[in-house]
Amino acid sequence: MRGRRRLSPPSVSFGRTRTLGQMSSRRVGFCLSDKKRRRMNLDAFAQFCAGHGVEVLEIDLTQPLEPQGPFDIIVHKLSDVIVEAEHDSQSQQLLANFQSYVSAHPSTILLDPLPAMTQLLDRFASYQIMSKLHNSLRDWRICSPPYLEIHSASELPSVQQALITQDLSFPLICKTRVAHGSLSHEMSLIFSASGLADIHPPCVLQSFVNHGAVLHKVFVVGDKHYCVERPSLKNFPSGPCDRKTIFFNSHQVSKPESSSDLTALDEQMPYVPPPSSEAVAALVKELRAQLGMALFGVDVIIDIRTHTLTVIDINIFPGYEGVPQFFSSLLSHIQSVLDTSPGPLATGSP
Template identity: 30%
Template sequence: MTEEKPFRVGYALLMKKQSSFIQDSLVNLARSRGIDLVPIDPNRNLTDQGPFHCVLHKLYGDDWRNQLNEFTANYPNAVVLDSPESIERLHNRISMLQVVPDLKINNQTWTVGIPKQIVLKFPVIAKPLVADGSAKSHKMALVYNQEGLNSVKPPVVVQEFVNHGGVIFKVYVVGESVRCVKRKSLPDMGEEELMRVSEDLWAFSQVSNLARDERIDDRYYKRMHLDNAEMPSLNFLTQIAGELRRVMKLNLFNFDVIKDSQLKNHYLIVDINYFPGYAKMPGYETVFTDFLCNVLWNKQQRGV
């Protein structure tokens, strides 16, 4: 009896992403399930490094896009996760959220939308227009007044600041699998707090890094009972994730959700990111390996 050869999944990731995502725990689990994770050298021709049953990537640019096109022409049965055309939408903070109002969510209890991104009423969140995963694209600011807005370097997207109880929900999507984790976020800002602000803006890099910011008094989160903040319904989040997968034609992404403090059952999607930091998601190795197995075995069963 001939032993079946393992599936070869090539990964093309920047070194920082590779070091956080490609852990021994993931590599070993995948190998035990018949999948070899193989590094792709971005400085060599992709086709020459094949064959691969699947290419997992988070690289951008015309050269890489051309390499993927050449690869799929030579290996038409290989799976590419995900297509550059689908990923492109998430590189712009206007286009990334344009799909949300059109999501078909069949839920009588909760609703979902996006923050206003035109009307200015301070404070507002200023985010770089480009969202390509670079350090520059993560530099945001909570802008308190007109002077602070003048200090922001365009092009930026100005997003309404919505009080949300100092908690943000990060929803990780891996195919049909959906996981949600709770993180500290920007504290609520009322009129009294705004009057006491002595600066024009508060610059920060990623909301998820705020827990380390000395400006946020941890007593605030204790008063807000952050640990007891109710998680959104997983069924509701799964509906949203499924709709986002459908309209964006993507499998690997996360979206950030906040709950509007003024409306009882209304949530807002404030960001969508391609191939996020999955290593921060508990049990990511099993979730990701299951996903790859499903993709590869389903394709084999279809005989393509």
């Protein structure tokens, strides 16, 4: 977030335009990291919005926020700042300044609420949400794999017994507790009790489900969602074995162009149906209600044995790669949210 330029005329900050009876265009502030800004192509989105009477500006957290406003709505992904604020005083101050601005301008809509987004940065919290899906979506045969939270190294001697109690089975996939940043993509596959020596708390152990090396990424934008197929880990024999722990980066394995020995199936796969559109819609509706969020992603797989739709991760404001309608969907959602609120500009707030 630091040292990042604010969108400025004439390239991508646009003058106000009369549209649909409004006295002026609506102003949307974006608060993103440099990486997220590039991946989203914020400049192109700003140009797209300009044609629809919506002004897009980039918020610079290192500068006073009051002169940068007012904003009808702020779209953000403050993951970097929130994670760094746990140990960095400058990030703490940036976050505090942002929260103070939002509190001082209650008519400015925040997309998405900070508490809702923050909970997904912690896999302990997000996996608790996922574990409840089985009960609320039982009719759709939707579930999540059993998992075990490991808070500290002091718990390691009792992990084997805990695995039995929590009904986990080998192989296991190990993920970091923090679900953001490059380290969050560093994972491992553990095949036996001896492999448990390779885990580094705090982390989550999750039963690995064979899914035919196919990952279905569900991208949510308000009341719309899109399902994109990606490569994923191949099948492995169930139960403990002597295989050594496999360390991998999930981001590299499941990129659209990924090609890896870990994603190449060793056997001919019988047909596994994709997730039904009705089941995915039910999942998205339930998660929107539980999370209180509009911009998120869900990673789902299909169990090759039971054909159950299995939720394995929830992501904050994902990259939306492979969603050609993303710009129009995001703008449509922003406009629908603004239509329900007069906003600071329409009410004449300073």
